[in-house]
Each structure stands twice: as structure tokens, then as C-alpha cells.
Amino acid sequence: MSDTPVKLIQRVTWIGAIANVALALLKITVGKLTGSQALIADGVHSFSDLVTDTAILIGSRYWTAPADKEHPYGHGRFETLTNIFIGVLLAIVGIGIGWNSIDSIGQESTTTPGMLAFWAAIASILVKEVLYRWTVIQSKKINSRALYANAWHHRSDALSSLPVAIAVSANYFVPDLYYLDQIAALLVTAMILKAAFEILWPAIVEITEAEADSEIEAKIQHYAKQDSDIREVHAIRSRRTGSIILLDFHLLVDPVMSVDKAHTITENFKSHILKQIDEVVDVIIHVEPYTCAERLINPCCGGDECHDEM
Template structure:
């Protein structure tokens, strides 16, 4: 990972931490002042975002490190573990909000928080939504899955402030409708759990070495067709490690070609692939002779007519 990407991750995380501390202080203070338990709980949720910020700041020190003897494939899986941590924490936050909403059903509100609580909740929604969008832009720019996951944690904080705002408005518009706050909170829970799943599932797929991108197979075949010396490519495999992809495949060349020339072709082809596919950071190419025993895409047979048909 480039130095620019590392600085972007840490800058975005520090900005998020500062905003979280400020919002937590405002929401807890206003919640205490207005008697809004929901706003106090929302402030504590903002503090929980600091946990994921800390996880990224610590984790990025490891997953951005170059490959070494102990980790010859690099340290990308540390980013995967960070994503799992964020996804689990996000799921727990969603479950907590849902549990509080279900527990509150049937209990009438004991206080009217007032407009100050509403202003604090709306300010939180706006600030965290802006932070979410900005963080997503930074994550896409450097292709950081962990930064994108943390962006969703920012949005969960914005969503968790929504029931507080709804409760205040409901108190003014329809004091008799005591369940609007709980219904809004349950909707928020569903959205947060969906975001947690979207973060966790790719990470789980990565840990089980699932294919990272099926489109890569097609692209490699297309690139190979542009090189006359490459007769065939097959056994294309790719897997993700953090925000990067590792790729390997078999490349068939003329059996009479020298080892030096075949190696030069494979190295040039590797450099071309790395230049075309941003996520791919390493390519292993297994060179084979273009013979009947090795051909897969265009198999040949003993029958001359059959062989001629395959070649056409």
C-alpha cells in the first residue's frame, strides 16, 4: 500500500474520531440537561465509534506493512479481521437499539425532551451523514474496505439519532402516539443489521478463500488474446487479501520457445496485468508448453479431422 493511501486512512480516521468525541459530548450534555435518556444513549453510541476508529488506527499499522518471512503473502488479512470486528460491533449496536425499542413498547414516555434535544439529534444526523459521505469518498479513492466499513459505522450513528428526533416531534404533533419512537428505532435496527451483514459477509468469504472477482478470468483471457506469443491461458484463480487481490494462472507458449523468451513474455504480461487491474498486487504465472497434453481451452485429439475442427 502506498504512503498516500496510509496517510489517507489515518487522516480520515482521526477526523472521524474528533467528530465522534465532539458529538458524544454534545449529546450526553444536552441529554442530561433535557432529561432525554435516548439522547444520552445516543451519545454513548457515538463514543462506541471511537472503538472502531482505534481498531483501524491500530490495524492499519499491520495490514499496510510489506510482506516478510512470517507473512510472505503480505498482511492484508489484518484488514479482513478489522472488518470483521467492525461488522460484529455494528451488529451489536443494531441489536442494542432494537432491544431498547422492544423493551420500551407499552411504556408511555415519562418526559418531553424538548426542542434542544431535537436540535442536538438533527445536528448529529447531519454531521455524521456528511462524515459518512466524505469517508466513503476517501475509501473509494484508495480502495480501502476497512475505511468503507468505518464509514457505515458513522452512518449507523446518524441513523441511531433518528428515533430521538422522531420522539421529540411526536411529542409535539401527536402526544398520544407513544410507539412512533420504537417503530423508528426498529427500522433503524434493520438498516444497521443490513449494513453489518454487508461488511461481514465479504470478510467471511475472504477468510474461506472464495473467488474475489469472477470478471478477472474474462479480462485475463482478453489480455492474452492481444499477445500473439501466448497460445492459451487457463486455471485462472484469484483470491482477496484485505483490499488487494492475488492472482495465478497457467500460460501456454510454443514448446520450441526458449526458457528465457518464455520468461520474458510472462514478465511483460505480468506487468501489463498489474497496470490494468488496480486491486491485483501479485501475479504468479505457471509456464507450460502448448501441447495436446497441456491444452485445455482448445483441446486437441488424435483424430486429424477433430484437431482441425478445434483449431477453427
């Protein structure tokens, strides 16, 4: 029996959290043993991932809850708020790494960490990259943007370990190449900030009630043309709440059609949309007569044509 969305989210997040704790302890311990300040800082960064793990574990209980009287459109915005939190925290981490790199440019390291620090950094990169790819796959199964955002937090940890590995190996073999640490860290900062923007921007767009999907209107019009009983569809509006989309529009039918038949056509069309577009979970359809007063896509020109439509 497959997991429910909330169980899948929590199982994936718990696995990631356990890995974060193990890697953080490994990097801090090895960093102290080898004298690698960069590895110690990277271990502290791994502990920061626990903050987003906690946000996912708590938030998923709310955004997966069904609609109720207080939240008739569901609780999807809790996922949006979680995405904003993760995006902001990811941006702070990126800025912190970049600031430390800029501040230390030109400063020669006073210690030469052992290769044990290098292998600890490599282990972190491999584990976190595997976690990133696995979490992305799981997020796509249930279309969870928050889980996808947390996947990118895993990758940010892998990316932050990369300059550590480069710096440790460079310092070990060629002590004069200490500046590679700052250069690699700045590149990592750019990648982390890009990921933060890609998480934050859709959430901000959603909060401002922007159109959920620019392709939805074309899809609805395409489906409508396949049904000969539907004369016109217009005033299509969509909005996203978390990982789901809510949709409403006007549907025009023959003005002499019975209410019962118009209702059947509407319900069949609604079912078709819900089946074809996975993210859409609710559709509100306003039925109207296909008359000169209501039609918009192919308006009446006046004269005999208007009389024919009445």
C-alpha cells in the same frame, strides 16, 4: 505531496474520532438538560464508535506493512480481521437498538424533552452523514475496505439519531405519538444489520479462501486473446487478502519457443494485468508448452491434430 495509504487512513480516522467525542458529549449533555433518555443513549452509542476508530488506527499500521519473511503474501488479513470486528460491533449496536425498541413498545414516555434535544439530534445526523460520505470517498481512493466499514459506522450513528429526532419532535407537538420512537428505531435496526452483513460477509468469504472476483477470469482470458504469442491461459486462481488480490495461472506458448522469449512474453503479460486491474498486486504465472498434454481450453482430438502440435 499526497498522503501514503496508512497516513490517509489515520488522518480520516482521527477526524472521525474527534467528531465522535464532540457529538457524544453534546448529546449526553443536552440529553440530561432536556430530560431526553433517547438522546443520552444515542450519545453513548457515539462513544462506541471510538472502539472501531481505535481498531482502524491500530490495525492500519499492520495491514499496510509490506510483505516480510513471516508474511510473504503481505499483511492484508489484518484488515480482514478489522472488518470482521467492525461488522460484529455494528451488528451488536443494531441488535441493542432493536431490543430496546421492542422492550419499550407500548410504554408511554413520562417526560416531554425540549426542542433543544431535537436540534442536537439533527446536528448529529448532519455531521455523521457528512463524515460517512467523506470517509467513503477517501476509502475508494486507496481501496480500503476497513475505512469503508468505518464509514458505515458513521452512518449507523446518523441513523440511530433519526428516531431520536422524530420522537423528540413528535412528543413535543403531539405527546400521544410516543410510539413512533419504537417504530423508527426498528427500521433503523434493520438498516444497521444490513450494513453489518454487507461488511461481514465479504470478510468471511475472504477468510474461507473463496474466489476474489468472479470477473477476473474473463478479464485474463480477454487480455490473453489480445497477445498472439499466448496460445492459452487456464487454471486461473485468485484470492483476496484485505484490499488486494493475489493471482496465479498457467500460460501456454509455442513449445519450440526459447525460454528467454517465453519469459519476456510472461513478464509483459504480467505488467499488463497489474496495470489494468488495480486491486491485483502480485501475479504468479506458470509457463507451459502448448501441446496436447497441457492444453485444456481447446483439447486435441487425436490423430493428425495431435501430431501437428508435437
